[in-house]
Amino acid sequence: xxxxxxxxxxxxxxxxxxxxxxxxxxxxxxxxxxxxxxxxxxxxxxxxxxxxxxxxxxxxxxxxxxxxxxxxxxxxxxxxxxxxxxxxxxxxxxxxxxxxxxxxxxxxxxxxxxxxxxxx
Amino acid sequence: xxxxxxxxxxxxxxxxxxxxxxxxxxxxxxxxxxxxxxxxxxxxxxxxxxxxxxxxxxxxxxxxxxxxxxxxxxxxxxxxxxxxxxxxxxxxxxxxxxxxxxxxxxxxxxxxxxxxxxxxxxxxxxxxxxxxxxxxxxxxxxxxxxxxxxxxxxxxxxxxxxxxxxxxxxxxxxxxxxxxxxxxxxxxxxxxxxxxxxxxxxxxxxxxxxxxxxxxxxxxxxxxxxxxxxxxxxxxxxx
Numbered sequence: 001x002x003x004x005x006x007x008x009x010x011x012x013x014x015x016x017x018x019x020x021x022x023x024x025x026x027x028x029x030x031x032x033x034x035x036x037x038x039x040x041x042x043x044x045x046x047x048x049x050x051x052x053x054x055x056x057x058x059x060x061x062x063x064x065x066x067x068x069x070x071x072x073x074x075x076x077x078x079x080x081x082x083x084x085x086x087x088x089x090x091x092x093x094x095x096x097x098x099x100x101x102x103x104x105x106x107x108x109x110x111x112x113x114x115x116x117x118x119x120x
Numbered sequence: 121x122x123x124x125x126x127x128x129x130x131x132x133x134x135x136x137x138x139x140x141x142x143x144x145x146x147x148x149x150x151x152x153x154x155x156x157x158x159x160x161x162x163x164x165x166x167x168x169x170x171x172x173x174x175x176x177x178x179x180x181x182x183x184x185x186x187x188x189x190x191x192x193x194x195x196x197x198x199x200x201x202x203x204x205x206x207x208x209x210x211x212x213x214x215x216x217x218x219x220x221x222x223x224x225x226x227x228x229x230x231x232x233x234x235x236x237x238x239x240x241x242x243x244x245x246x247x248x249x250x251x252x253x254x255x256x257x258x259x260x261x262x263x264x265x266x267x268x269x270x271x272x273x274x275x276x277x278x279x280x281x282x283x284x285x286x287x288x289x290x291x292x293x294x295x296x297x298x299x300x301x302x303x304x305x306x307x308x309x310x311x312x313x314x315x316x317x318x319x320x321x322x323x324x325x326x327x328x329x330x331x332x333x334x335x336x337x338x339x340x341x342x343x344x345x346x347x348x349x350x351x352x353x354x355x356x357x358x359x
Contacts, residue, residue, distance in 0.1 A: 008200040015203070025348040027264045029202035030341040036206035041213060055204035058197065062323040063166035063291075064147045065198045068191040069262040070170035070284035072277045074177065075184045079278065086247035090238045090255050091282060095289055095316050096297065098234030098259060102339070103303035103312035105229050109222030110305065117218065 004054025011036040133182050139190030146172035159327070164291045166284070166320055184277075198263055201319070205337030208326065212334035215307060223311060227339060230315040231346040232354070234259050239358045250274060252359050256351060258282040261318035264344045268351055283318065290317020291324040310335025315343045 015032030018024070024031075036051070045052055073080075080087055132138050149172060150165030157163045177187050188195075216223075235256055242252045254274035257265045262280045269279035294313045303309055306329055313321040314336035322340055326333030 005200065008203045011203045011206075012199045025345075027202075027261075027267070027341075027344050027348070029199040029263070030344055032199075032203040033206045033209075033337075033341050036203050037209055037213075040206060040210035045210065052207050052210075055207035058201045058204045059208070059323070059326060061147075062201055062319055062326075063150075063164065064143070064169070065194060065201055066166050066262060066284050066287065066320055067143050067147060067169045067173060068188055068195045069266075069277075069280040070166060070288075071173045071177065071187060072184055072281045073170065073284075074174045076275075076278045076281055079275075083247055083251055086242045086245035086251060087255065087282070089245055090241035090247075091258065091286060092289070093241055094234050094238035094255075095259070095286055097237045098230050098316040099290075099294070099297060099312045100301050101233040102226050102230035102315040103298060103301055103308050106222060106226040106308035106311050107303060107305055109225055110219065110308070113218060113222050 001050070001054055001057070004050040004052070005058075007051040008032075008036070008054060008058070011039070133180060134186060134190070136190040136193060139187050140193055142176055143169065143173055143191055143194060146176070161292050161296070164288055164320075164324070166291070167288050170284070195263075198261070198319070202261065202341070205322070205341065208330060208334035209338050212331050215331060215334075219307060223307075223335075223338075224342070226308075226311060227315060227342045228346050228350075230312075231259075231343055231350050234316060235347065235351060235354050236358065239354065243359070249359060253355065254278050255282060256355065257347060258286050259316050259318065260344045260347050261287075261340055264348070268348060272351060272355055284320065287317045287320025290321030294321055294324060295328055306331040307335045310337075311339040314339030318343070 011032040012029050014035060016028030018031055019026055019028045146169040147165050150168030153168055154163040154165055177184065238255050239252055242255050250273065253272045254269060256272065257268035257279050260268060260283065262283045265279045265283040266276045269276040290313050294317055298309050298312060303312060310325050310332040313325045318340045322333060322336040325336035
Protein backbone atom coordinates (compact mmCIF):
# COMPACT_ATOMS: atom_id res chain seq x y z
CA UNK A 1 0.00 0.00 0.00
CA UNK A 2 2.74 2.45 1.03
CA UNK A 3 4.83 1.60 -2.04
CA UNK A 4 1.80 2.19 -4.27
CA UNK A 5 0.94 5.51 -2.62
CA UNK A 6 4.58 6.56 -2.96
CA UNK A 7 4.34 6.01 -6.72
CA UNK A 8 1.17 8.11 -6.90
CA UNK A 9 2.72 10.94 -4.88
CA UNK A 10 5.92 10.71 -6.91
CA UNK A 11 4.05 11.08 -10.20
CA UNK A 12 2.08 14.02 -8.82
CA UNK A 13 5.25 15.69 -7.59
CA UNK A 14 6.98 15.35 -10.97
CA UNK A 15 3.79 16.69 -12.61
CA UNK A 16 3.60 19.70 -10.27
CA UNK A 17 7.29 20.51 -10.79
CA UNK A 18 7.03 20.20 -14.59
CA UNK A 19 3.98 22.50 -14.65
CA UNK A 20 5.75 25.13 -12.57
CA UNK A 21 9.02 24.97 -14.51
CA UNK A 22 7.32 25.23 -17.91
CA UNK A 23 4.61 27.64 -16.70
CA UNK A 24 2.02 25.43 -18.46
CA UNK A 25 -1.67 26.15 -17.76
CA UNK A 26 -2.23 22.49 -16.79
CA UNK A 27 -3.02 21.13 -13.33
CA UNK A 28 -0.01 19.22 -11.95
CA UNK A 29 -1.98 16.07 -10.97
CA UNK A 30 -3.26 15.78 -14.57
CA UNK A 31 0.35 15.71 -15.83
CA UNK A 32 1.04 13.15 -13.10
CA UNK A 33 -1.87 11.04 -14.43
CA UNK A 34 -0.42 11.07 -17.95
CA UNK A 35 2.99 10.17 -16.54
CA UNK A 36 1.64 7.22 -14.56
CA UNK A 37 -0.35 6.07 -17.58
CA UNK A 38 2.84 5.98 -19.67
CA UNK A 39 4.70 4.12 -16.89
CA UNK A 40 1.92 1.53 -16.57
CA UNK A 41 1.83 1.01 -20.32
CA UNK A 42 5.60 0.66 -20.64
CA UNK A 43 5.84 -1.79 -17.74
CA UNK A 44 2.62 -3.60 -18.79
CA UNK A 45 1.52 -3.50 -15.16
CA UNK A 46 -1.00 -6.11 -14.07
CA UNK A 47 -3.73 -5.90 -11.43
CA UNK A 48 -1.33 -7.17 -8.75
CA UNK A 49 1.08 -4.21 -9.11
CA UNK A 50 1.28 -2.23 -5.86
CA UNK A 51 0.49 1.09 -7.53
CA UNK A 52 -2.58 -0.43 -9.19
CA UNK A 53 -3.88 -1.71 -5.87
CA UNK A 54 -3.25 1.63 -4.14
CA UNK A 55 -5.02 3.46 -6.99
CA UNK A 56 -8.04 1.16 -6.84
CA UNK A 57 -8.24 1.65 -3.08
CA UNK A 58 -8.13 5.44 -3.39
CA UNK A 59 -10.62 5.59 -6.29
CA UNK A 60 -13.15 3.48 -4.38
CA UNK A 61 -13.54 6.45 -2.02
CA UNK A 62 -13.13 9.28 -4.50
CA UNK A 63 -16.33 10.98 -3.29
CA UNK A 64 -14.97 11.31 0.25
CA UNK A 65 -12.24 13.64 -0.98
CA UNK A 66 -14.79 16.20 -2.22
CA UNK A 67 -16.59 16.53 1.11
CA UNK A 68 -14.40 19.32 2.62
CA UNK A 69 -14.92 21.55 -0.46
CA UNK A 70 -18.64 20.75 -0.60
CA UNK A 71 -19.25 21.73 3.02
CA UNK A 72 -18.28 25.28 1.97
CA UNK A 73 -21.90 25.54 0.90
CA UNK A 74 -22.79 26.59 4.47
CA UNK A 75 -20.82 29.83 4.01
CA UNK A 76 -22.48 30.68 0.69
CA UNK A 77 -26.10 29.72 1.39
CA UNK A 78 -27.07 33.40 1.58
CA UNK A 79 -25.18 34.30 -1.63
CA UNK A 80 -26.76 31.38 -3.43
CA UNK A 81 -30.22 32.38 -2.16
CA UNK A 82 -29.70 36.01 -3.29
CA UNK A 83 -28.61 34.95 -6.78
CA UNK A 84 -30.62 31.74 -6.94
CA UNK A 85 -31.96 32.22 -10.47
CA UNK A 86 -28.70 32.89 -12.36
CA UNK A 87 -26.76 30.29 -10.33
CA UNK A 88 -29.29 27.46 -10.52
CA UNK A 89 -30.34 28.03 -14.14
CA UNK A 90 -26.76 28.49 -15.42
CA UNK A 91 -25.54 25.45 -13.51
CA UNK A 92 -28.35 23.15 -14.67
CA UNK A 93 -28.60 24.29 -18.28
CA UNK A 94 -24.84 24.49 -18.90
CA UNK A 95 -24.45 21.04 -17.33
CA UNK A 96 -27.10 19.58 -19.62
CA UNK A 97 -25.83 21.36 -22.74
CA UNK A 98 -22.25 20.29 -21.98
CA UNK A 99 -23.30 16.67 -21.41
CA UNK A 100 -25.23 16.56 -24.69
CA UNK A 101 -22.46 18.37 -26.61
CA UNK A 102 -19.74 15.92 -25.54
CA UNK A 103 -21.91 12.81 -25.78
CA UNK A 104 -23.37 13.57 -29.20
CA UNK A 105 -20.21 14.97 -30.79
CA UNK A 106 -18.21 11.93 -29.62
CA UNK A 107 -20.70 9.53 -31.21
CA UNK A 108 -20.80 11.59 -34.41
CA UNK A 109 -17.02 11.98 -34.71
CA UNK A 110 -16.51 8.30 -33.96
CA UNK A 111 -18.80 7.36 -36.86
CA UNK A 112 -16.98 9.78 -39.16
CA UNK A 113 -13.60 8.33 -38.16
CA UNK A 114 -14.86 4.77 -38.64
CA UNK A 115 -16.22 5.62 -42.11
CA UNK A 116 -12.94 7.22 -43.15
CA UNK A 117 -10.83 4.26 -42.02
CA UNK A 118 -13.20 1.68 -43.56
CA UNK A 119 -11.87 -0.02 -46.74
CA UNK A 120 -13.35 1.40 -49.92
CA UNK B 121 -13.87 21.75 36.48
CA UNK B 122 -16.12 23.64 34.07
CA UNK B 123 -13.04 25.59 33.02
CA UNK B 124 -11.23 22.50 31.88
CA UNK B 125 -14.38 21.24 30.18
CA UNK B 126 -14.53 24.49 28.23
CA UNK B 127 -10.85 24.12 27.35
CA UNK B 128 -11.41 20.57 26.15
CA UNK B 129 -14.33 21.70 24.02
CA UNK B 130 -12.24 24.50 22.48
CA UNK B 131 -9.50 22.01 21.71
CA UNK B 132 -12.02 19.63 20.19
CA UNK B 133 -13.61 22.09 17.76
CA UNK B 134 -10.20 23.18 16.53
CA UNK B 135 -8.63 19.76 16.19
CA UNK B 136 -8.10 18.04 12.83
CA UNK B 137 -8.73 14.74 14.63
CA UNK B 138 -12.31 15.77 15.39
CA UNK B 139 -13.09 17.15 11.91
CA UNK B 140 -11.52 14.27 10.03
CA UNK B 141 -13.45 11.84 12.23
CA UNK B 142 -16.76 13.67 11.73
CA UNK B 143 -16.15 13.69 7.95
CA UNK B 144 -15.30 9.98 7.86
CA UNK B 145 -18.36 9.07 9.96
CA UNK B 146 -20.64 11.19 7.74
CA UNK B 147 -19.17 9.61 4.60
CA UNK B 148 -19.53 6.13 6.13
CA UNK B 149 -23.19 6.98 6.82
CA UNK B 150 -23.60 7.93 3.16
CA UNK B 151 -22.07 4.61 2.03
CA UNK B 152 -24.36 2.77 4.42
CA UNK B 153 -27.40 4.55 2.97
CA UNK B 154 -26.21 3.76 -0.55
CA UNK B 155 -25.96 0.05 0.29
CA UNK B 156 -29.27 -0.06 2.18
CA UNK B 157 -31.13 1.57 -0.75
CA UNK B 158 -29.55 -0.85 -3.22
CA UNK B 159 -27.43 1.90 -4.79
CA UNK B 160 -30.21 4.46 -5.29
CA UNK B 161 -28.98 7.33 -7.51
CA UNK B 162 -29.88 9.97 -4.91
CA UNK B 163 -27.94 8.21 -2.15
CA UNK B 164 -24.52 9.57 -3.19
CA UNK B 165 -22.13 9.42 -0.21
CA UNK B 166 -20.72 12.89 -0.94
CA UNK B 167 -24.22 14.41 -0.89
CA UNK B 168 -25.13 12.74 2.41
CA UNK B 169 -21.76 13.61 3.95
CA UNK B 170 -21.94 17.30 2.93
CA UNK B 171 -25.46 17.56 4.39
CA UNK B 172 -24.47 15.86 7.67
CA UNK B 173 -21.18 17.73 8.16
CA UNK B 174 -22.74 21.05 7.07
CA UNK B 175 -25.50 20.63 9.64
CA UNK B 176 -23.03 19.52 12.33
CA UNK B 177 -20.66 22.49 11.98
CA UNK B 178 -23.58 24.91 11.80
CA UNK B 179 -25.06 23.51 15.03
CA UNK B 180 -21.65 23.48 16.74
CA UNK B 181 -21.05 27.04 15.50
CA UNK B 182 -17.72 26.10 13.91
CA UNK B 183 -16.27 28.44 11.30
CA UNK B 184 -16.02 26.84 7.84
CA UNK B 185 -12.39 27.97 7.54
CA UNK B 186 -11.55 26.10 10.73
CA UNK B 187 -13.28 22.97 9.40
CA UNK B 188 -11.58 23.37 6.03
CA UNK B 189 -8.07 23.61 7.45
CA UNK B 190 -8.87 20.76 9.84
CA UNK B 191 -9.72 18.49 6.92
CA UNK B 192 -6.78 19.53 4.72
CA UNK B 193 -5.61 15.96 5.34
CA UNK B 194 -8.57 14.61 3.34
CA UNK B 195 -8.58 17.18 0.52
CA UNK B 196 -4.84 16.57 0.06
CA UNK B 197 -5.58 13.13 -1.45
CA UNK B 198 -7.49 14.64 -4.39
CA UNK B 199 -4.15 15.14 -6.16
CA UNK B 200 -2.91 11.53 -5.82
CA UNK B 201 -6.45 10.30 -6.62
CA UNK B 202 -6.35 12.24 -9.90
CA UNK B 203 -3.03 10.56 -10.70
CA UNK B 204 -4.68 7.23 -9.79
CA UNK B 205 -7.19 7.69 -12.63
CA UNK B 206 -4.35 6.52 -14.90
CA UNK B 207 -5.09 2.97 -13.68
CA UNK B 208 -8.61 2.45 -15.11
CA UNK B 209 -7.33 4.15 -18.26
CA UNK B 210 -4.38 1.74 -18.42
CA UNK B 211 -6.82 -1.20 -18.24
CA UNK B 212 -8.87 0.29 -21.10
CA UNK B 213 -5.95 1.55 -23.17
CA UNK B 214 -6.81 -0.72 -26.13
CA UNK B 215 -10.06 1.23 -26.51
CA UNK B 216 -8.08 4.41 -27.19
CA UNK B 217 -7.02 3.19 -30.64
CA UNK B 218 -8.58 5.30 -33.41
CA UNK B 219 -10.41 7.32 -30.78
CA UNK B 220 -7.89 9.99 -29.83
CA UNK B 221 -8.88 12.63 -32.41
CA UNK B 222 -12.67 12.33 -31.93
CA UNK B 223 -12.10 12.43 -28.18
CA UNK B 224 -9.93 15.56 -28.21
CA UNK B 225 -12.30 17.42 -30.54
CA UNK B 226 -15.32 16.46 -28.43
CA UNK B 227 -13.62 17.63 -25.23
CA UNK B 228 -12.74 21.01 -26.74
CA UNK B 229 -16.30 21.42 -28.07
CA UNK B 230 -17.60 20.48 -24.62
CA UNK B 231 -15.41 22.99 -22.78
CA UNK B 232 -16.31 25.78 -25.23
CA UNK B 233 -20.04 25.10 -25.09
CA UNK B 234 -20.18 24.58 -21.35
CA UNK B 235 -18.26 27.75 -20.41
CA UNK B 236 -20.05 29.90 -23.02
CA UNK B 237 -23.52 28.71 -21.98
CA UNK B 238 -22.80 29.32 -18.30
CA UNK B 239 -21.33 32.79 -18.86
CA UNK B 240 -24.13 33.97 -21.17
CA UNK B 241 -26.86 32.62 -18.88
CA UNK B 242 -25.46 34.24 -15.73
CA UNK B 243 -25.18 37.55 -17.60
CA UNK B 244 -28.67 37.28 -19.11
CA UNK B 245 -30.22 36.49 -15.72
CA UNK B 246 -28.68 39.53 -14.04
CA UNK B 247 -25.61 38.07 -12.34
CA UNK B 248 -22.67 40.45 -11.86
CA UNK B 249 -19.16 40.00 -13.23
CA UNK B 250 -17.84 38.29 -10.09
CA UNK B 251 -20.66 35.75 -10.29
CA UNK B 252 -19.86 35.13 -13.97
CA UNK B 253 -16.24 34.45 -13.05
CA UNK B 254 -17.31 32.23 -10.13
CA UNK B 255 -19.67 30.04 -12.19
CA UNK B 256 -17.44 29.77 -15.30
CA UNK B 257 -14.87 27.21 -14.00
CA UNK B 258 -17.41 24.95 -12.21
CA UNK B 259 -17.17 21.96 -14.57
CA UNK B 260 -13.52 21.33 -13.67
CA UNK B 261 -12.56 19.26 -10.64
CA UNK B 262 -12.54 21.24 -7.35
CA UNK B 263 -8.80 21.98 -6.96
CA UNK B 264 -8.70 23.20 -10.57
CA UNK B 265 -11.92 25.20 -10.17
CA UNK B 266 -10.39 26.90 -7.12
CA UNK B 267 -7.17 27.72 -8.97
CA UNK B 268 -8.98 29.00 -12.07
CA UNK B 269 -11.45 31.05 -10.06
CA UNK B 270 -8.54 32.70 -8.22
CA UNK B 271 -6.79 33.55 -11.49
CA UNK B 272 -9.83 35.04 -13.22
CA UNK B 273 -11.22 36.91 -10.21
CA UNK B 274 -14.17 34.82 -8.99
CA UNK B 275 -14.99 33.63 -5.47
CA UNK B 276 -12.83 30.47 -5.24
CA UNK B 277 -14.61 28.66 -2.38
CA UNK B 278 -18.00 29.25 -4.06
CA UNK B 279 -16.58 27.96 -7.36
CA UNK B 280 -15.51 24.83 -5.45
CA UNK B 281 -19.01 24.42 -4.00
CA UNK B 282 -20.60 24.83 -7.45
CA UNK B 283 -18.13 22.29 -8.85
CA UNK B 284 -19.19 19.83 -6.16
CA UNK B 285 -22.87 20.52 -6.98
CA UNK B 286 -22.21 19.97 -10.72
CA UNK B 287 -20.43 16.76 -9.76
CA UNK B 288 -23.31 15.53 -7.60
CA UNK B 289 -25.72 16.37 -10.41
CA UNK B 290 -23.73 14.04 -12.67
CA UNK B 291 -23.53 11.27 -10.08
CA UNK B 292 -27.27 11.46 -9.40
CA UNK B 293 -28.74 12.13 -12.86
CA UNK B 294 -25.91 11.67 -15.39
CA UNK B 295 -26.53 8.07 -16.53
CA UNK B 296 -30.32 8.58 -16.70
CA UNK B 297 -29.97 11.79 -18.76
CA UNK B 298 -27.50 10.09 -21.11
CA UNK B 299 -30.10 7.33 -21.62
CA UNK B 300 -32.67 10.02 -22.50
CA UNK B 301 -30.17 11.62 -24.92
CA UNK B 302 -29.71 8.14 -26.46
CA UNK B 303 -25.94 8.16 -25.93
CA UNK B 304 -25.22 4.43 -25.55
CA UNK B 305 -21.52 4.10 -26.47
CA UNK B 306 -19.61 3.50 -23.20
CA UNK B 307 -16.71 5.71 -24.23
CA UNK B 308 -18.98 8.61 -25.24
CA UNK B 309 -20.95 8.28 -21.98
CA UNK B 310 -17.77 8.37 -19.91
CA UNK B 311 -16.37 11.38 -21.77
CA UNK B 312 -19.62 13.30 -21.34
CA UNK B 313 -19.92 12.54 -17.64
CA UNK B 314 -16.30 13.43 -16.87
CA UNK B 315 -16.55 16.66 -18.87
CA UNK B 316 -19.44 18.12 -16.88
CA UNK B 317 -19.15 16.34 -13.52
CA UNK B 318 -15.38 15.68 -13.10
CA UNK B 319 -14.31 13.32 -10.29
CA UNK B 320 -17.73 12.90 -8.68
CA UNK B 321 -19.30 11.98 -12.02
CA UNK B 322 -16.31 9.68 -12.58
CA UNK B 323 -16.94 7.87 -9.31
CA UNK B 324 -20.49 7.06 -10.52
CA UNK B 325 -19.18 6.08 -13.98
CA UNK B 326 -16.69 3.67 -12.35
CA UNK B 327 -19.62 1.95 -10.62
CA UNK B 328 -21.63 1.77 -13.87
CA UNK B 329 -18.94 0.28 -16.10
CA UNK B 330 -15.14 0.06 -16.16
CA UNK B 331 -14.85 1.56 -19.67
CA UNK B 332 -17.20 4.38 -18.79
CA UNK B 333 -15.19 5.10 -15.64
CA UNK B 334 -11.84 5.07 -17.43
CA UNK B 335 -13.02 7.53 -20.05
CA UNK B 336 -14.71 9.73 -17.48
CA UNK B 337 -11.41 10.00 -15.62
CA UNK B 338 -9.54 10.85 -18.79
CA UNK B 339 -12.22 13.34 -19.77
CA UNK B 340 -11.99 15.04 -16.39
CA UNK B 341 -8.25 15.53 -16.90
CA UNK B 342 -8.58 16.75 -20.48
CA UNK B 343 -11.47 19.07 -19.58
CA UNK B 344 -9.38 20.61 -16.80
CA UNK B 345 -6.64 21.17 -19.37
CA UNK B 346 -8.94 22.55 -22.10
CA UNK B 347 -10.82 24.80 -19.66
CA UNK B 348 -7.57 26.19 -18.20
CA UNK B 349 -6.49 27.26 -21.67
CA UNK B 350 -9.86 28.41 -23.05
CA UNK B 351 -11.34 30.15 -20.01
CA UNK B 352 -9.24 33.37 -20.06
CA UNK B 353 -9.82 33.74 -23.82
CA UNK B 354 -13.58 33.16 -23.58
CA UNK B 355 -13.92 35.58 -20.67
CA UNK B 356 -12.03 38.27 -22.59
CA UNK B 357 -14.52 37.81 -25.44
CA UNK B 358 -17.73 37.43 -23.42
CA UNK B 359 -17.35 39.26 -20.12
